[in-house]
Every structure is written in C-alpha cells, then in structure tokens.
Amino acid sequence: MPPRLRLQTRNLRICIQQRQLPIQQCFYASLATAIRPTPPIDQTIYSMPPTARFPHKQPPSHKPPEIRKSQLHRQYQSVLKSSPLILLFQHNNLRAVEWMAIRRELASALRKVDADRAAAGHTEMYADAIKIQIIQTGIFASALRVVEFYHPEEHPEPPKQHPSDPATVSSALIPNTKPTPDDPRFTHGLSRRAHEATSKKKLVLDPLLCGPLALVTFPAVSPQHLKAVLSILSSSKEFPAPKRKVQPSYHEGPVQAGIQKLMLLGARVDGKVFDQEGIKWVGGITGGIDGLRAQLVALLQGAGAGVTNTLESAGRSLYFTMEGRKSMLEDVQKGENGEKEEKADMAEKRAE
Amino acid sequence: MITRFLTDVRTKFNPFSPRAKTVRKFLALLPPNARASGMKIETQVLPRQSKEPALLEVKFRDGKKLNLDLEKMRITEVMEEVDRHSRILARKDELLGN
Numbered sequence: 001m002p003p004r005l006r007l008q009t010r011n012l013r014i015c016i017q018q019r020q021l022p023i024q025q026c027f028y029a030s031l032a033t034a035i036r037p038t039p040p041i042d043q044t045i046y047s048m049p050p051t052a053r054f055p056h057k058q059p060p061s062h063k064p065p066e067i068r069k070s071q072l073h074r075q076y077q078s079v080l081k082s083s084p085l086i087l088l089f090q091h092n093n094l095r096a097v098e099w100m101a102i103r104r105e106l107a108s109a110l111r112k113v114d115a116d117r118a119a120a121g122h123t124e125m126y127a128d129a130i131k132i133q134i135i136q137t138g139i140f141a142s143a144l145r146v147v148e149f150y151h152p153e154e155h156p157e158p159p160k161q162h163p164s165d166p167a168t169v170s171s172a173l174i175p176n177t178k179p180t181p182d183d184p185r186f187t188h189g190l191s192r193r194a195h196e197a198t199s200k201k202k203l204v205l206d207p208l209l210c211g212p213l214a215l216v217t218f219p220a221v222s223p224q225h226l227k228a229v230l231s232i233l234s235s236s237k238e239f240p241a242p243k244r245k246v247q248p249s250y251h252e253g254p255v256q257a258g259i260q261k262l263m264l265l266g267a268r269v270d271g272k273v274f275d276q277e278g279i280k281w282v283g284g285i286t287g288g289i290d291g292l293r294a295q296l297v298a299l300l301q302g303a304g305a306g307v308t309n310t311l312e313s314a315g316r317s318l319y320f321t322m323e324g325r326k327s328m329l330e331d332v333q334k335g336e337n338g339e340k341e342e343k344a345d346m347a348e349k350r351a352e
Numbered sequence: 353m354i355t356r357f358l359t360d361v362r363t364k365f366n367p368f369s370p371r372a373k374t375v376r377k378f379l380a381l382l383p384p385n386a387r388a389s390g391m392k393i394e395t396q397v398l399p400r401q402s403k404e405p406a407l408l409e410v411k412f413r414d415g416k417k418l419n420l421d422l423e424k425m426r427i428t429e430v431m432e433e434v435d436r437h438s439r440i441l442a443r444k445d446e447l448l449g450n
Contacts, residue, residue, distance in 0.1 A: 090376055090379070090380070092379050092380050092382060093380065093382065093383060093384040093386075094384065095384050207367065207368050207369060207370045207372065207373070208367055208368065210373050210376065210377070211373070211376045211377055211380050212380050257387065257388065260387055260393075261384075261387075263376075263379070263395060263397060264397065265367040265397070266367060266368070266400075275367075275368065275399050275400035276397055276399065277399050277400075278400075
C-alpha cells in the first residue's frame with residue numbers, strides 16, 4: 001500500500017553539502033609528510049578514543065549497581081548525609097498493622113508540633129520529612145563507615161579531563177575509560193576505592209548495629225520534633241505519652257502492642273553517638289534551637305555590657321580629668337585676666 | 353526457639369557493650385504475640401558508661417528460673433539452654449495427652 005501522505009522523493013534524500021576542497025596533488029613524499037604528520041606510534045597501535053564507556057552520572061561501582069544491596073547502600077549514605085539526627089530503635093517482630101498504627105500516630109503528633117510552630121511564627125516544618133524506616137543492618141553499617149571515614153573531597157586530586165566533558169579535545173589521551181571498578185579515579189561512595197578504604201575500620205556505633213533495626217531520621221536537629229517522637233515511641237517521665245483524652249487513637253491496641261516491642265538504643269547527632277540519657281538531654285532543650293540562641297544572646301549581651309562599661313570607663317575618666325583640667329585652667333586664666341584688667345584700671349585712675 | 357513455655361523474661365543490658373548482642377537477639381526471637389499471650393517481658397536499657405553485666409532471666413511455666421550467664425554464652429547456646437527445658441515440658445504435655 002502506498003503511503004497516504006505523498007512524500008516527494010526529493011525530501012527524503014539526505015542533503016550532504018560537501019565542501020569542495022581544492023585538489024592538492026603531492027608530487028613529493030617529503031612535502032606530503034609536512035602537510036599531514038604521522039600520528040604517534042601509540043595511537044596507531046592502541047585505539048583509545050576519548051569517549052567514556054559509561055554514563056556520566058553512573059560511574060562503575062564496587063558491587064554491580066543493579067542489585068538491591070548497592071541501591072540500599074547508596075540510599076543509606078544519602079540518608080546519613082542528609083539527616084543530622086538519627087534515632088536507632090530495635091524492633092522485635094512488629095506486625096504490619098502495628099507499624100502502620102505507629103506511623104500514623106507519629107505523623108499526627110509531628111503535624112501537631114508543626115502547627116504549634118507555625119502559630120509561633122516558625123517557618124521550618126519537618127513533619128513530612130521525619131520518617132521511621134526499617135534498615136538492613138549490615139548494609140547500613142557499611143554505608144555509615146563510608147560516610148564517616150571516606151572523604152575524597154578533602155584530598156582533591158588535580159582536575160583531570162573527563163571524557164564526556166565537551167571541552168575535552170578529541171585528541172586528548174585519557175588513561176582508562178573502560179567501565180572497570182578497579183580504576184582509582186572513581187571516588188564516589190559506591191566505588192571500590194571507598195570500599196577498600198573503609199571496610200576494615202571500626203565504628204563507635206558498631207555494637208548497636210546488629211539485629212533488627214529501625215531508624216527515625218530528622219532533616220534537622222529540632223528538639224521540639226524529637227520531643228514529640230520520644231513521647232510517642234519511647235515515653236518516659238520526661239517525655240510523657242499523650243493522654244487518652246487528648247489522643248485516644250494512641251491508646252488503641254495495635255499502637256500499644258507495637259510500641260512495647262520498640263526499644264530505643266541510641267542516636268547519632270551531628271556525627272556523634274548518644275545514648276538514651278543524651279537523647280533525653282537533646283530533647284529537653286527548651287524552645288529548641290531558638291531557645292538555645294536566646295540563652296546565648298542573653299549571655300553575650302550581659303558580657304557585652306560589662307565589656308563596654310570597662311572600655312568606656314577609661315575614656316570617661318580621661319574625659320573627666322581633661323574637663324577638670326580645662327575648667328581649672330580657664331579659672332586660672334580668668335583670674336589672671338581679671339587681675340590684669342584691675343591693674344589696668346588702677347593705672348588709668350592713677351594717670352587721671 | 354520454643355517460646356510456648358516461657359512466662360517471664362527479664363533483661364537488662366547496655367547496648368553499647370558488645371556482650372549485649374545476645375540479649376537483643378534473644379528479644380528479637382520472641383514471637384509477635386508474646387505479650388498478648390501472657391508472657392511478661394521487662395527490658396531495661398542501661399546508660400552507655402555503665403559496666404553492669406547484661407542480665408537475662410527466663411522463667412518457665414512450671415516455675416523454673418533460668419539465669420543465663422551472658423559473659424560466655426552466645427545466642428545459639430542460650431537457645432539450646434532454653435530449648436532443653438522447653439522440650440522436657442513439651443514431653444510432659446504430650447504424655448498428659450494435651
């Protein structure tokens with residue numbers, strides 16, 4: 001069947017505009033080499049075009065990138081880097097219903113905190129970002145080791161030409177662009193270099209990282225939100241659970257059964273490891289970070305006033321001394337002037 | 353691990369000491385409906401600096417108390433110890449025709 005739209009064969013033809021080069025005829029071989037030099041011997045033996053054999057954003061990794069382990073490793077690294085406050089819980093055989101109920105209670109409590117903060121004029125809302133998630137403990141430990149001990153950006157190597165960079169000239173010699181994970185130029189978190197640099201290191205958190213673990217991740221160290229989370233997940237005297245009248249859903253069966261099976265083990269706050277007491281201390285900071293700031297400002301203002309008083313007092317005393325001296329001199333001068341005038345008057349009188 | 357015959361589990365541990373792994377793994381082995389079916393489970397998490405040894409006390413249905421020494425025992429050995437008595441109880445149940 002012919003196509004319904006009639007295409008003219010002229011349009012189908014690819015237009016190739018060939019520039020007519022002036023024909024150069026080389027009569028002498030010596031002149032011919034002058035025009036086009038022979039390539040270096042390496043180029044003729046090894047063909048190494050400067051093209052990357054892997055996508056720019058997906059450099060080869062230690063483990064195959066498509067497996068679940070690698071993706072979890074990457075995900076845990078990003079979680080660790082993006083959340084300064086992480087709570088570690090052990091979960092002992094919670095059921096799906098119980099998880100669901102706990103997540104629901106946690107979300108509602110955090111939303112309440114956010115509403116309070118909005119009323120108080122704060123703009124940072126973290127309710128939707130604070131999540132409880134179950135982790136694969138071994139992979140998490142490995143990711144934590146990479147995050148703690150592997151910092152390639154602190155020892156930067158001189159910038160090299162990247163094959164997929166358009167600024168790289170096509171004749172550039174780039175050592176190895178094959179997708180083998182052994183290449184030491186790959187410095188990302190999943191690279192073999194990262195694995196080899198960190199796999200033997202010991203973590204402070206190592207004894208905690210065994211058994212079934214769950215994380216509560218916070219996008220910022222916010223004591224108010226921490227307080228809400230603690231009062232839901234591990235209530236104590238300092239962080240009492242919500243009352244039955246205030247939040248009846250918290251006292252339902254699945255929530256209570258689930259919370260009994262959760263154990264708070266420790267926390268990681270800004271790279272430091274805290275135990276339960278430490279977590280309570282962080283959660284007990286009144287007024288959150290603003291409260292701390294207010295305390296600091298008050299402290300500094302008191303100190304500042306003292307400093308200014310001391311600094312001013314020297315200048316002030318100098319000023320008073322100088323003023324006193326000035327007034328004294330003026331008095332003396334006035335007195336002298338007065339005497340002179342009197343003497344002049346006396347002389348005039350005598351002359352009369 | 354046979355947990356049918358346990359009525360009481362009392363634990364105390366410092367999560368930052370490597371010896372606490374056994375206790376934590378033991379707690380993870382208890383079934384999801386353990387508390388609902390009448391088992392009493394008490395856990396106390398000690399602060400990080402405490403040198404107190406980890407404690408794991410198990411009580412069976414027939415009143416036998418088992419205080420497990422966690423300085424030496426691993427989780428497999430703890431499971432063996434608990435199962436040994438649980439099997440005796442199971443055998444008695446069977447002979448009684450339950």
